[in-house]
Amino acid sequence: MQRSLTIALDMMGGDYGPRSSIPAAVEAVHLHNSLTLILCGNETLIEEQLSRLDALQHPRLKIKHCTQIVTNADEPAYALRNKKDASMRVALDLVKSGEAQACVSSGNTGALFAIAHYVLKMLPGIKRPALISTVPTQTKRPVYLLDLGANVHCDAHTLYQFGIMGTVVAREAQDIEYPKVSLLNIGSEDIKGHEGIKAAAKLMSSCNTINYTGYSEGSDIFSGKADVIVCEGFVGNVALKTCEGIAKLIMHKMTKALKKHLLYRGLALLLMPVIKKIYKKVNPDQYNGASLVGLRGIVVKSHGNASASAFLAAINEAVKEVQRQLPEKIQAAFAENEPTPDTSAENS
Known part of the structure; x- marks a missing residue:
């Protein structure tokens, strides 16, 4: 029961x-x-x-x-x-x-x-909450992206903490024992990026809880290269909105092309099962519901322009997080880790 x-x-x-x-x-x-x-x-x-x-x-x-x-x-x-x-x-x-x-x-x-x-209030040891949500990939599993706008600028220690929280969310939601965690950067080479993100990479590499796999570029978001991608809120929000815009553009262009000629309309009837399947995978509504993780309670943020189906997706996400006892799992993960030096002063 x-x-x-x-x-x-x-x-x-x-x-x-x-x-x-x-x-x-x-x-x-x-x-x-x-x-x-x-x-x-x-x-x-x-x-x-x-x-x-x-x-x-x-x-x-x-x-x-x-x-x-x-x-x-x-x-x-x-x-x-x-x-x-x-x-x-x-x-x-x-x-x-x-x-x-x-x-x-x-x-x-x-x-x-x-x-x-x-x-x-925050869970013990956590500096800032983060908005986290999923984006579809080329693989069967989505990628978890955080932060999506709760923190416009983040220091290295905050990004490191996001890596731990993202690991817990992906592990609990997708049943992945060691989720692959990456930092969103302007290149995959170690020399790329500002000093703050380089410092965050070092912190993640030294943490046993985080399976850090290096940097990801924007083009890697959909590849399935990582299970969790960590970034500042400004970057993450722009990336998420861009992903949603691309999905809507593709479906708009496809629908417009299929309605253009009588031959295409007939073809559309034959392809409708495939089109519906593709649309279901890329439709932003089903990914609605970004979680504000790091708090002593579960908070799910729905898009401001959410339709009824999108808001339902956010409610469903909240149900899953209650069932998984997500705040308790995040708190346990932080309790298992030795305190890491706060590098915010030099990397903010």
Whole structure:
């Protein structure tokens, strides 16, 4: 019998708010019999959307009314100080109190980072949380990319810690005993890159927990060369958004070409099973849900423009992380490692 679990959802975040998060929530409780969702947000709007889906009385969908919303225009510090009854803050408070085991939000990334850091705190020994998510590769396994934007600039010691956290995530999610870890750089040669990334490479090489395999270039992301690729948040966010844009471009061009001529339309019918299979593998929606790892709780960040299917993917990711007890596994990995000198002062 599955252990029951509860997840708090920020229903008001993102571009679409309850219009995408409510259908995803309804689908999620149908998929997971042991799942209860606490829907944080404007009660009237949430009830309206639930009624449309005939799910207002669902016993595992519970509404937590909130009077405020963290908008995309809110500065993180302002949201932290002045939006204590916002749906994002309330969802995180539920994780802190133990009423929920995870939080999912598609709201303001900076605000989510700041509030989650303040409310949940860091695991012992970890300096900064990191956003981590998967990208499809040429192999059967995806690659885990971090950081994706939580930390614009990172010193060598922070990148080293990301390597440990990425190792734990890949090991638990993909059942890889020794995940291959790489640093994203402008070249694969040891002489390439700035001093900070060279220092991070030395730290990773000396860590028994990290199976460090050297540098990766941008073109290596999809190759399957590494199971985990570590980078600064600025670089990682640009890389991820570029990957998503390329996937959408390929599908757009393919669809446009197949509709152009009558012969191509007939060919499209024959190729439709193959096209659907390819689209399923590269569709960004299924990879939605970047985890904010390193905190004393589980937080999953959904894209701001997430559709219902994309938000569902983020909820599913939160379910998996609760089941894997990810924060506890990360804490155990850091406890096993001897303290490593903090090189931030010389490599920031």
